[in-house]
Every structure is written in C-alpha cells, then in structure tokens.
Amino acid sequence: MLVVIRGAGDLASGIAVRLHRSGADVVMLDVAVPTAVRRTVSFSEAIRLGEATVEDVHGVLCADADEAARVAASGTIAVLVDPDGASIACLRPECVVDAIIAKRNLGTTRDMAPVVIGVGPGFRAGMAAGCDCHAAIETKRGHYLGRVIYDGSPIPNTGVPGNIGGYSRERVLYAPTDGAFEPVLKIGDMVRKGDLVATVAGEPLLATIPGVLRGLLQEGCPVTRGMKSGDIDPRCAPGHCNTCSDKARAIGGGVLEALLHFSHRLAG
Secondary structure (H helix, E strand, C coil), X not given: CEEEEECCCHHHHHHHHHHHHCCCEXXXXXXXXXXXXXXXXXXXHHXXXXXXXXXXXXXXXXXXXXXXXXXXXXXXEEEEECCCCCCHHHHCCCEEEECCCCCCCCCCCHHHCCEEEEECCCCCECCCCCCCECEEECCCCCCCCCCEECCECCCCCCCCCCCECCECHHHEEECCCCEEEEECCCCCCEECCCCEEEEECCEEEECCCCXXXXXXXXXXXXXXXXCEXXXXXXXXXXXXXXXXXXXXXXXXXXXXXXXXXXXXXHHC
C-alpha cells in the first residue's frame, strides 16, 4: 500500500514511522525550507541534509515522483519537495494523509485517493457535500487525542499549546523579530530560564523555562516576529529529543485505525 503524507514535520513523521512499521510504503511531501522545530524526529531534515533517520526508520530526499515511488517500494521513506501536492496524481496512492498541521486545509480534497485523512483542525470528515476527507484525526492534547472522526471535524485551534509538565505557552519559543534564525544552543541541551538560545537580527531569544531544548529551527531559517522557533521540555529527559512523542504516536495510531476501517475501499 502506498501512502502519501503531506507534511514531514514531527507529527507527520510519527505517522510515517507507524505506517512504515505496519507495512506501508510512504512518500512525504514538504516545502523547500521546512520550519519543523523538532528536527531530530522529522523527515523534513532530509530536504536539508539529503537523508534523515527517525528512530530506526530511514528517509531520503528524492528528485521526482518516479524516484520517490521506487524508494518507497524499497522500504525507505521517500521525501519530496512538493508543497502543493502536484506529485500525488503521478504517484496514485491508495491513501493521502494531510499532516501539514496548518490548522486549516491548504488544498487537500476527498478525491485525491480512495482514502483521504485530514490531521487536526480545518478538516471536515464525511460523505456529505463540503466534506474534504473521509476521516479526520483529533490532535488536541487531552482525552480525545488520536480519536478518529468519520463525520465531523476535530476541535478548533485554541492557539494555546498543550500542557506538558505544567507548562503550555511558556514552553514554546517564539522569534523576537524578523530575520535569519541563528541558534546558539542545540537540540538536547539543558537550559535554565533566561539562557540565550538563539538570536534573530541581533535580538536575543531566551529560554522561558528550565528544561531540555527539544526543538529548534535550523541555522539561517527565515523567521518572522512571533513565529514558533523552538520548544523546551520541562521533563528534562534528553532521550525524548530523539524519539517520536506520545502525541505523534497517538495520532499515528488514529491514522492507522482509519486506514484499517476503510480497508474495504482499498480491497475494492
């Protein structure tokens, strides 16, 4: 089974790992300059480095849809620069998963594949007019995280990051101004509140809480004031930086459930 995942950040990569381990061939699509902060668990790093490994799953950058199909069939995650999903028609996957996590639909439609799954706010699942996917996955932390929705939409975006270790908005690092992102520390470093983490156009970005630096944009990435640029995990477990999060695993499980639910579509 070929699955195309739109997006290659940490949540999309958690989905990819779960589907890959379940036997699916996976192609991931992302932008030319990815903005995932949890880069150590994001296949989008293959766009910058040519290859990326998340846990024990390997991914490589491909030049076009034909190469991506061959790489995916060989058991490796294929990554393409294709933010608009133009390659989907050529790849003809059994399933398309939109895991861009843009909090809105950026162009995914229900007719892209036999099974189309939307991840997070902005999608409406079902067969009625106006629905853009067959199933949608809840991404808000809490009781319903990972729930599969077959008729309706996930909880709307609240703009408040999920609570981890007693912190929500405080654990996220935001760019202080417009400019090129210049990290001072690296993912996995321990920080104290007030430590210098990065600079943007000479403006300091300081740690907001103590913990381990779990996510950080790459050097030179263009940012705008207020853009998410990193995150701190107050649980202080450096090993978490190199493994898929509980959230990514829960969402991946929801995607896998939806695929199995619609297996009759694939068999037909």
